[in-house]
Amino acid sequence: MGAVKAHKAPVNAVRSGPDIAVESRIPLPRKGLAEVNEGPFLYPFFANRDSEIARPATLFWGRDVAETITEQGKLAHMCRFLAHAPPGAVVEVGVYQGGSLARLAAHAGQRRVYGYDTFAGLPGAGPFDNCMRGGEFRASLEEATANLAGFPGARLVQGLYPATDLTEGPVALAHVDVDLYDSTYGAISHLWPLMAQGGRLYCDDALHHACEGATLACCRVAHERGRPFHVDREGPACFFPHCYFQF
Numbered sequence: 102m103g104a105v106k107a108h109k110a111p112v113n114a115v116r117s118g119p120d121i122a123v124e125s126r127i128p129l130p131r132k133g134l135a136e137v138n139e140g141p142f143l144y145p146f147f148a149n150r151d152s153e154i155a156r157p158a159t160l161f162w163g164r165d166v167a168e169t170i171t172e173q174g175k176l177a178h179m180c181r182f183l184a185h186a187p188p189g190a191v192v193e194v195g196v197y198q199g200g201s202l203a204r205l206a207a208h209a210g211q212r213r214v215y216g217y218d219t220f221a222g223l224p225g226a227g228p229f230d231n232c233m234r235g236g237e238f239r240a241s242l243e244e245a246t247a248n249l250a251g252f253p254g255a256r257l258v259q260g261l262y263p264a265t266d267l268t269e270g271p272v273a274l275a276h277v278d279v280d281l282y283d284s285t286y287g288a289i290s291h292l293w294p295l296m297a298q299g300g301r302l303y304c305d306d307a308l309h310h311a312c313e314g315a316t317l318a319c320c321r322v323a324h325e326r327g328r329p330f331h332v333d334r335e336g337p338a339c340f341f342p343h344c345y346f347q348f
Contacts, residue, residue, distance in 0.1 A: 171201040171278065171305060175343045178333040179274060180208040182301055189273030189297040190215060194262045194288045195305070197238050199245035201276065206252035213269065214255040217262040220245065224261060229282040230314035238280070263291035271297035278305035282314030289322050289346075296348040304330070307344040319344060 183191070183205070191209045193202045196218035206214045222239035242259050249255045258265050262284075272295045277288045289302060296302055306315035307330065319330050323346075332342040 172343075175303075175305060175333075176201060176204045178335065178343050179205060179276060179301075179303060181335060182333075183208045183210075183212075183274055186273040186301070187271075187297045187299040188212075189271040189300055190268055191274050191276075192268055192272050192292065192295075193217070193276040193278065194292075195238075195276075195278035195280070195284075196220075196240075196245050196257065197278075198240040199248035199257075201278070202245075202255060203249050203252060205274070205276065206249065206255045209254075212273065214252065215268050216245070216249075216255060216257045217265055218242075218245070218257070218259065219261055220259050223280055224284065226281055227283050227314065229317050230280075230312075232311035233280045233314075262288055266291065268295060271295060271300070272302075273297050273300045275300070275302040276305065277302065280306050280312050280315060282318050285315040285318035286321060289318065293322070293326065296346075298348060300348045301345045302348070303333075303343065303345040305343075308342045322346070 190213040191205050192215045193205065194217045196202050196216040199216065202214070202216045218240075220240060220242040222236040223233055225235040226233055242257060245257055249257065256267070258267055262279075272292060275292045275296065277285060277292070279285055279288055285304060285306065289304065292302055304315060304319050306312035307319040308316055323329055328346060330344045330346050332344055
């Protein structure tokens, strides 16, 4: 996969080796993030841009939990936050096979844990989406349920979020991992008023070169809400920046 270098377009060289899981089925983007960076969307609303994006990556994907393609550094960020997060539920939108939700559930304590997914793959892509297509990342509800068997308190809900939202009470941590512009914008906008004071809403896909729609969705929310999104700098570095909104 390409890496984001400074605030220019991503490098389109595919790297390989023991430290990097190359998703070769995902094509290189048709256009670079430079088109976004030079436009009105990204950097007026992005905190600490230069030091964050230029930060070298030292930790990439791992496979030490149930099936997940979420970077281990990103999982570590969220689990670390949960240790001192305010009271409230844990919500993941975009469960896939349940690996990242299993890690969050393991660190959630007595918190309610909700996972939302179509379990039929991504819905149709729109004009702001550069790589992802409808039907990708398809996993069955049964598969995710099996991967979460050790966490009976985690509730999985099938359907297109946010129409399927059953979350009760404030949300301490939300993890939005839905890749596409419409899905990302819809999930973040719906979760926004549910977030607890001191909570965090993470977007896995923002600033990923294959998910330009998710980046634009976060920038639109930042503009509409008058609040920048940040990059988690605590703990392990990530191959791609790990963005969140702080409440």
